[in-house]
Amino acid sequence: MNIAIVNCGSGNLGSALKAFVHLGANAALRDRPEDLDAADALVIPGQGQFGDVMNGLRQRNLVEPIRNAAKAGKPVFGICIGLHLFFEGSEESPGLAGLGLLKGSVRLFQGSAFGAGGGLKVPHMGWNALKLTREHPCMRGLEGKFVYFVHSYYAAPAQPDDAVAWSTYGQVFCAAAGTGNVFGVQFHPEKSQHDGIRILRNFLEWKP
Amino acid sequence: MLAKRIIPCLDVKGGRVVKGVNFEGLKDAGDPVEIAARYDAQGADEICFLDITASHEGRGTILDVVERTAAQCFCPLTVGGGITSVEDIRRLLRAGADKVSINSAAVKDPDLIAQASKAFGAQCIVLAIDAKLWAPLRAHGMPGHADSEEGTPALCKALGMNVPEMLKWMGAMRKRMDTLPPVPTRDPTKSSVDLAHLGKRWHVFIHGGRVDTGLDAVEWARLGVALGAGEILLTSMDADGTKAGYDLKLTRAVAESVDVPVIASGGAGTLEHLADALTKGCADAALAASIFHYGTYTLAQAREFLKSRGITVREIEP
Numbered sequence: 443m444n445i446a447i448v449n450c451g452s453g454n455l456g457s458a459l460k461a462f463v464h465l466g467a468n469a470a471l472r473d474r475p476e477d478l479d480a481a482d483a484l485v486i487p488g489q490g491q492f493g494d495v496m497n498g499l500r501q502r503n504l505v506e507p508i509r510n511a512a513k514a515g516k517p518v519f520g521i522c523i524g525l526h527l528f529f530e531g532s533e534e535s536p537g538l539a540g541l542g543l544l545k546g547s548v549r550l551f552q553g554s555a556f557g558a559g560g561g562l563k564v565p566h567m568g569w570n571a572l573k574l575t576r577e578h579p580c581m582r583g584l585e586g587k588f589v590y591f592v593h594s595y596y597a598a599p600a601q602p603d604d605a606v607a608w609s610t611y612g613q614v615f616c617a618a619a620g621t622g623n624v625f626g627v628q629f630h631p632e633k634s635q636h637d638g639i640r641i642l643r644n645f646l647e648w649k650p
Numbered sequence: 651m652l653a654k655r656i657i658p659c660l661d662v663k664g665g666r667v668v669k670g671v672n673f674e675g676l677k678d679a680g681d682p683v684e685i686a687a688r689y690d691a692q693g694a695d696e697i698c699f700l701d702i703t704a705s706h707e708g709r710g711t712i713l714d715v716v717e718r719t720a721a722q723c724f725c726p727l728t729v730g731g732g733i734t735s736v737e738d739i740r741r742l743l744r745a746g747a748d749k750v751s752i753n754s755a756a757v758k759d760p761d762l763i764a765q766a767s768k769a770f771g772a773q774c775i776v777l778a779i780d781a782k783l784w785a786p787l788r789a790h791g792m793p794g795h796a797d798s799e800e801g802t803p804a805l806c807k808a809l810g811m812n813v814p815e816m817l818k819w820m821g822a823m824r825k826r827m828d829t830l831p832p833v834p835t836r837d838p839t840k841s842s843v844d845l846a847h848l849g850k851r852w853h854v855f856i857h858g859g860r861v862d863t864g865l866d867a868v869e870w871a872r873l874g875v876a877l878g879a880g881e882i883l884l885t886s887m888d889a890d891g892t893k894a895g896y897d898l899k900l901t902r903a904v905a906e907s908v909d910v911p912v913i914a915s916g917g918a919g920t921l922e923h924l925a926d927a928l929t930k931g932c933a934d935a936a937l938a939a940s941i942f943h944y945g946t947y948t949l950a951q952a953r954e955f956l957k958s959r960g961i962t963v964r965e966i967e968p
Contacts, residue, residue, distance in 0.1 A: 460720060460721050461724055464724070490771065563910055565880065567881070567911055568652050568695070569653040569964045590725070633725055636693075
């Protein structure tokens with residue numbers, strides 16, 4: 443399987459690539475539309491600001507190739523900001539449309555539990571436990587496991603069935619979501635040691 | 651619920667792991683990549699490399715160490731030591747670091763924090779602070795340090811400034827700290843520290859903790875966060891290497907003054923010390939070196955102990 447790790451100019455792409463290479467996958471960083479078209483599966487990883495990354499995809503003409511891959515039934519996997527991009531928009535970049543592969547938007551952790559008054563720090567950074575809401579091939583064996591999160595915004599799927607896993611930080615929030623061949627996680631499997639690597643392995647075996 | 655983190659720290663010099671007592675008397679403890687892999691296998695929540703290579707020429711070795719570690723360790727990797735520019739940070743992140751910690755360079759030029767945070771995101775910019783109890787307080791029965799340098803000549807030398815430049819720097823720092831918003835009022839039932847009376851207790855030291863900057867550690871932490879630091883790595887120079895426990899008062903004073911995670915560092919000698927830092931010290935993570943390097947405790951033992959104290963830690967299957 444030829445996996446394209448989509449290079450949208452965001453940081454931390456190397457970690458995802460290294461993890462897939464470690465698993466013996468045929469993966470490479472790609473930023474040309476034709477390379478995405480030629481891939482069997484796409485991974486959209488990384489950290490960054492919603493608007494910057496979305497604009498990075500636009501500038502490289504990668505928006506349509508990602509949408510086409512999703513339509514064609516190829517596995518499309520988003521990590522952190524990659525999951526956010528699947529949605530229709532984000533409070534991080536008001537007015538800017540996301541990829542729209544999943545219904546809903548991305549919201550900021552805010553309210554009385556957060557910041558100086560409530561004591562919960564934003565970004566939510568560190569290891570937190572997963573609670574699966576439904577079975578998903580990519581999340582096999584992950585119930586109750588701790589994975590590594592670094593984020594200030596979280597996805598809010600409009601369709602409850604799209605949520606795959608939840609975690610809790612001052613509130614319950616979506617830790618993984620997907621529909622059909624599109625799947626994304628809020629945390630960093632490439633930084634979540636054994637359990638994270640298991641998700642990547644699950645993804646490689648996934649036949650949506 | 652977010653787990654508290656246990657972070658083994660590897661002091662790396664010229665490509666080898668060393669750990670000193672009060673930053674002196676370094677002992678060779680092995681190959682950093684091998685040791686990092688061992689900690690990764692034990693389930694370290696994060697691994698920290700601190701490059702203490704003195705010479706500029708030796709700096710390249712840490713990039714190689716980071717790159718080789720990142721190819722086989724799939725946990726967050728923080729790298730600090732000798733970082734002076736946005737370009738240094740870019741190189742480390744490219745090599746595979748997830749976060750970088752900045753220390754002396756940020757004191758010299760606080761805008762480096764802002765620039766780095768804007769370029770790479772606050773989540774990967776850690777402000778490392780070496781703090782030591784202010785000398786007059788140490789004189790009152792507090793542990794003292796014969797090796798520290800105080801006064802204008804030492805500070806000028808460490809900052810690479812002449813006296814007028816240093817005074818200008820000091821004035822600019824004062825101005826920035828004076829314009830910080832007041833420390834937010836927290837739930838009084840959660841706090842046992844009266845922050846209003848803490849002023850000027852701990853000073854920020856630079857250059858491996860040798861030179862007193864005169865800056866207040868709590869204020870500097872707050873300024874660093876205001877400029878864009880996403881985390882504070884707080885080392886007590888008084889406690890470091892003593893194995894007598896973290897400086898809990900310092901840790902708590904900083905942790906309750908900033909709204910980013912604080913990593914307690916310096917002084918861990920027992921598992922009880924780790925638990926204290928995460929509860930009494932209000933730290934989000936505890937960093938330790940020798941207790942893990944010399945096999946005194948494994949990370950699994952540390953996790954088990956913290957769990958028995960009711961602290962949320964990561965559950966890992968053996």
